[in-house]
Amino acid sequence: MVGIRRGVVGKASYSLFALARNALSYHEDWREAWRSPEPKKHYKVIIVGGGGHGLATAYYLARVHGIRDIAVLEKGWIGGGNTGRNTTIIRSGYLWDESIALYEHALKLWETMSQELNFNVMFSQRGVINLSHSVHEMREMRRRYEAVRLNGVDIEMLSPSEIKKMVPIINIDPNIRYPVMGGILQRRAGTARHDAVAWGYARGADDMGVDIIQNCEVTGFRRKADGAIEGVETNRGFIGADKVGCVPAGHSAVLAEMAGFKLPIQARPLQAMVSEPVKPCIDTVVMSNAVHMYISQSDKGELVLGAGTDSYNSYAQRGSFNIAEHLMAATVELYPITSRLRMLRSWGGIVDTCPDASPILSKTPVPGLYFNCGWGTGGFKATPGSGHVFADLIANDRPNAIAAPFALDRFRTGYLVDEHGAAGVAH
Amino acid sequence: MTGMNSPHQTNRITGTHVKGGGRVDRSRPVSFTFDGTSFSGFEGDTLASALLANDVHLIGRSFKYHRPRGLLGLGSEEPNALIQLARGNRTEPNTRATQIELFDGLVAQSQNRWPCLKFDVGAVNQLFHKLFPAGFYYKTFMWPASFWMAYEHVIRHAAGLGKAPEGPDPDRYERMHAHCDILVAGGGPSGLAAALAAARTGARVILADESTEFGGSLLSEDDVEIDGLPAADWVAQVVAELRSMPEVTLLTRSTVNGYYDHNYLTIAERVTDHIGAVVPNVPRQRIWKVRAKRVVLATGTIERPLVFRDNDRPGVMLSSAVRGYAVRYGVLAGQRPLIVTSNDDGYRTALAMHDRGARIACIVDLRTEPDGALVDAARSRGIEIHAGHSLVGSLGRGRVQGAEIARMTGDGTGLNGAVRRVDCDLIAMAGGFNPTVHLFSQSRGKLTWDPERFIFVPGTNHEPQVSVGGCNGDFTVAQAIKDGLQKGVEMAREAGFTGRKPAAPEVSEPKSTAERTLWLLPSTRPVGHKGKHFVDFQNDVTAADLKLATREGYRSIEHVKRYTTTGMATDQGKTSNVNALAIVSETLGVDVTQVGTTTFRPPYTPTTIGAYGGRDIGALFDPVRTTAMDGWHRENGATFEHVGQWMRAWYYPKKGETLRQAVDRECLAARTGVGLLDASTLGKIDVHGPDAAEFLNRIYSNAWLKLGIGRCRYGLMLKDDGMVMDDGVTTRIAEDRFHMTTTTGGAAGVLAWMEEHLQTEWPELKVHLTSVTEQWAVASIVGPKSRDVLAKLNDLDLSNDAFPFMSMREGTVAGIPARVYRISFTGDLAFEVNVPRRYGRALWEAVMAAGAEFDITPYGTEAMHVLRAERGFIIVGQDTDGSVTPSDLGMDWIVSKTKPDFIGKRGMARPDLQDPHRKQLVGLLTEDPNEVLPEGAHVVADLKPQPPMVMLGHVTSSYYSPNVGRSIALAVIKGGHGRHGQTLSVPLVGRSLKVTVCEPVFFDKDGSRKDG
Amino acid sequence: MDEARALSALDGVTGHSGGAWDAGIVLTEVRFPTLLNLRGTAADAAFGAGVEAALGVVLPAAPNTVSQADERAVLWLAPDEWLVVATGEVEGLQGNLEDAVSGVFATVVDLSDNYVCIRIEGAQARRVLQKGWTLDLHPRAFGVGQCAQSMLAHAGAILRQTSDVPGYEVIVRPSFAKYTWDWLVDASAEYGHRVG
Amino acid sequence: MQQIPCPWCGPRDDWEFHYGAEAHVARPETPSDKSDEDWMGYLYLRSNTKGPFRERWMHAAGCRRWFNVIRNTVSHEVFAVYKIGETPPPLPGEAPAAPDTTER
């Protein structure tokens, strides 16, 4: 492992031992997890967007490709975009081979992330269940099950009673409006502590010399005479770069327009909420497309509930109340014991939805400018894989096999990776 | 366990020498249990006031360290005293004792402790607390890697506070829409005044307060008079006037909990929680969804705790709460209180306590030279005042027994005197007041920092609204009322009403002098070295944790919040947020405004999920749509399938039949005799106008201009990307009129799609579209004997010549006016009879009766699927998924080559859609004719013993076909059209099947059966 | 025609009166009114005149208003769309209307079976409806002579006020009739309801 | 919950509407002339403006009419509503636009 500071200064490494030793000095000697440097005049690579994907990109650029002269520019605070406001569902059981390859690549990286980063991201492989509520959904579910299985990825089909065994609080009465008819389970899937992912990658990248610059908003792009990228305008002045990778999630269309092109992206509100904390009552993640709700319980004890998107464009980080209201009705309908629990906080994010519900990992009409976006409602799970392949794309100026199907050109040729069909609420 | 405690009520104020005895009804004792012990209180008490009256201070345990905790506050700001309320399926975790109204038989339990509140094993965490600073879990539990799930198990069980109920909720919840001119949030003096002024103009006013009665802080004051009346009497007078006005809605126990866009607010009303009994049909709680023309925010203030060593001990309370318990509930929270204050308001508490018989231990005043009427009043009562002193720490076991105080340096950052011990049984903290700006912020108003008074006040607003009184930074009753009246009438005027501002009443109240704000009181040793200085009580976040976070680089207040969890507890930082950000700003040496606040989000206080769900549960969760024949299907034993919102008959098992047996029987009957299908759910659209044919020509991929009147045609609808969107048969009823059918699930989408094109792309086309889906009930009479059956009911000439395939005739069937379509979804002779919906069942029964001699067999959607698959007819949404073109389906014949344009034409010309290796629809035959492939199974050319394998595509439809006498399947596979005759494999779990690719037509390949 | 064989989507659904107490909520099915969907150009004088001649009712031009004369009501649905609600003598009504507007681009579609009409009346009728109807029904905002389309809970509905009692008519598609009826009964539970 | 003012029915909750994204994107008159690039533009590329934005809405639960709205996608403030085919009013702070010729 490339641990520049961590390797040398043992104190910076995290462990129970380090905690004990630091306790003796009242925890006053911990060093900062990442520096807050002033931006330099020029970098080899600038990453725009300090979400999980952007930070992971910088980390892998440094770690795998040996590029250290990197800045991550974040307009607010790192992890404050969708990384900090998602319901943290991680799985790789998608429909199309291309998607399964991408998300499974990520899932494998999740499995070693805490150790690799020396930062506990609490990746909890508690399993994710997708429910089916009609004959039609059962058929679609079977299709996805087979696709995942034949890709060599773990997946199981469950009957209602098997689901009930794993999720005792679920209502499997066959006479309800959306009866639980079956489900698929990916055991290796689960959740992670979302903020820690951003922080862990930031710390790891910083360790290798990456400058993480917060409160630095990119306001424009500067191009050379030959059209190639020259650098970015920011609220803290111009910063030059040989290559620029944009990973701005909800703001991808805004940045693309600054660079002079349009993306097939619409920014939509997506809401989530948490209940007050209670003792453990649900041990897996359960998603239901038909009723537009999904649920898990955080380690602190809150039920984490997610809904569907609103249908209009918005950058407000809030959605309409009726979506929240429906989500809660659906929660009570499927999990009757939740009725007397209380909703503690609700919030919204801006998701960059793509026509085929698949991401964009691509070169752009501007040489040296790359985009990683379009993850919509389901990109948290991809964080490490996305960063890994995007770093590769930036470093080599060509997509690798995993990234290639997700290039922008698919919208011209018609080779879409349409994950709407079976994914619905696409987490 | 349960022994009735003698009702000694040590803290209940008695005697006549005190002003009032609180607002409880002493003639109505009420008994309740807490952790199994019985106690009593009075009607009007909260659980909190009753416990205090019974001298119970230890009420809960904290989240992380399991520290013993008592009450801090008086209302919804309470972070500590969380209760597991009631039993069985009515149990409710994390309920604030301060908001639980007492009723006879109330059962309360402490939480987050084991085995009991006094001896909590979890408290061992305190021994290791040094290992558990903020964010410790990010630094450990990583080895061995596989152990995280085990660590997590333990962590999860230690966390979580209360317990969820185990069964469904027996209570009822409702929601209500409301509209008003003025919504007033908060019914203290300012809110009452605003409501009154607005209401007098005739405006529609809703006034909501989360407390049990209106009056707000006035109910907790005994030193305020308004127009010569004690404040509470003035309140009663105003409320009485409001109550008499028909356009005023008064809501108590009602929290304005959400402020959404465009003045849409939600109110959570607790309707029956306080009576402890279930009233049949009456909701337990109700969510009001209010659209208000104008909003007046009058939510008052929340007092700030002071941050000193061990400031979390039971018996350390907010000063205003201590006063509130005394004045409003007639309870002394302690007999020997110490008041530590940054301002004059602490003196009011001292006076109120003193005058009710408490012995004030002393007042510790952070100010060096306190002065003014309130200070004089304390001095004149002989109360000891330690000016310029810090409260260094609390002392005691389980509960406050004393405090350490010392003189501070002039700048308030250190101590410069000896630490002295003061005996006391209560510490009242008066740290100044924060305006309750939550709703203002939720509505996206911008806060302004007032550096003089160290508070955030509302700045520019985003919605049409105003803030008045305490929440606007106006801390006197006189100002609150004056402003309330003024703004109330202004808002009414903005909402279109006229009226004059009522005269402001005369208010007498104590005058306050300047305060001195210190966020973190100086201590003998640096924070973190000895004891704990709590900022967020519930989540056990200390000043040392906040400093650690900033030291580690988590400097944005949002990072501090997420790293330490400050402000993330069930109180959402009502008492901690401002202290936390002030400590962070001091630590970083930057201005509070630079640090900023975290985002306020709904709900203001946690709100029951069931209340938000309202009655949208069970049968009312989502409508189930049924057809006119539904009753018959039910009475005749059909099983049902959900298709979108529709409930359709799936198959009609006879006694003892399995699905397969029933479907086989139904399928055979439809091919050999006659079957009857309820096809009512198909979408139907009346397309009418001189340009109707031209319109269809653009919408469908095939040609429509020349279709004859009375003739039907199958059409495929594409999207502009060239993918199949819907299909159906459309009939020309008249020169300018067509009857279009769509798939059941696609109906609404198709209508919307066509309307969009008419209104926005081709407004020049004269066409009207009307959904007539439910105007018609449809019975499909199918099979070789269908003509015989229909002939019995109908006087039309049904011969092939007179009534050819793909045509429509109007007439009567069984005496009912009908349109009969000779179309077929099975390939066999068939008649689709459409009658007005009201006659649907009559038609069905008549056909069944007429068909009896032919053994007519009703069949459901499953047999329908088999029958159409036998003929290779697709189902959009099953054999297609939005990524399939007509060409992929082998349906090039339906794509016009001559039309210059139609929707989908250009899209189909894109490179990938022309690729011969695309997935294409084929038929599959298994080796074993009895083996039915699972739908969704995948097809491979190169079978491997284990996954992964390269997949070619998947099975979209698969059935046993009794008519073909074997299993049949449809699949989309790569380059399928060129693979006919190839043998491929379908790998299943533990085995695989060989399949032969064929044409997707299995029965009646030449289509000769359609004429019977 | 044979009315005895006609079944409404509410037959067998309406059941009995019930609820907490009789607050005078009366729920009634208005059985089989004639409902005609009328499309045409409001600005076209010939169209307006034709409609008036055939129905004896002025075509309402203002959004969400109703013109009514005796047993004929015309409800504004959209700038070029109206719903004719007729009871009593309706024989030939559709034909007359079609003839009257035949000279202009206009269409008449019989939707008598495409909807079910429920009347709700009583002192608490407004409160009951407001549990699921988002638009303001306060007399200052909505009254006799007005109509609106929106959702009543989860069913698309046309609502109009028919009396000051207050009384309203809720028009929904038949497949939503049972849901709507059940919803109204449930929402009335607090007050009690009677089946009219 | 936003209120979208239907030009006919008046202000209604946003869920009553079907959203149509960017306004004034006309379907090409003769699609066959268009390159694959252009067709991609028509099919998929829509402005996604942060700030005042011209967009289409359809009153699905009411009169079912399409119309245009100028709405700020950050503040949700609605500045103007105009019918299909009408000349778009200027965006806040913008000079009046040329008459709409796209008929959308």
Ligand SMILES: Cc1cc2nc3c(=O)[nH]c(=O)nc-3n(C[C@H](O)[C@H](O)[C@H](O)COP(=O)(O)OP(=O)(O)OC[C@H]3O[C@@H](n4cnc5c(N)ncnc54)[C@H](O)[C@@H]3O)c2cc1C
């Ligand atoms: C409510 C909700 C629930 C979700 N649930 C799940 C789930 O369960 N599972 C799942 O896999 N996914 C989920 N997602 C999606 C997931 O959160 C995102 O796909 C993922 O986090 C995207 O990560 P990111 O790093 O690309 O984006 P972000 O974390 O949003 O990072 C982008 C960053 O770019 C910054 N930025 C933008 N513009 C500029 C600029 N001009 N200059 C500088 N910086 C800029 C932003 O401030 C932001 O910090 C959910 C999303 C939401 C909103």
Ligand SMILES: NC(=O)c1ccc[n+]([C@@H]2O[C@H](COP(=O)([O-])OP(=O)(O)OC[C@H]3O[C@@H](n4cnc5c(N)ncnc54)[C@H](O)[C@@H]3O)[C@@H](O)[C@H]2O)c1
């Ligand atoms: N002496 C001081 O220094 C000082 C300081 C601060 C406040 N005050 C007091 O502040 C008062 C100002 O009056 P006021 O009317 O502004 O405040 P108030 O505190 O008297 O009343 C606020 C009311 O709002 C209610 N409320 C708060 N949030 C709510 C919500 N979300 N939904 C529903 N109800 C909610 C509370 O229950 C309370 O009844 C004066 O009476 C003054 O005594 C005094």
Ligand SMILES: Cc1cc2nc3c(=O)[nH]c(=O)nc-3n(C[C@H](O)[C@H](O)[C@H](O)COP(=O)(O)O)c2cc1C
């Ligand atoms: C998985 C998850 C769990 C959360 N748990 C809590 C919680 O326990 N308490 C809380 O106040 N907020 C919780 N939040 C919400 C955050 O406070 C915050 O609302 C969210 O990160 C969005 O940021 P914003 O509200 O500041 O815009 C949680 C968020 C996520 C994504």
Ligand SMILES: [Zn+2]
């Ligand atoms: Zn409208």
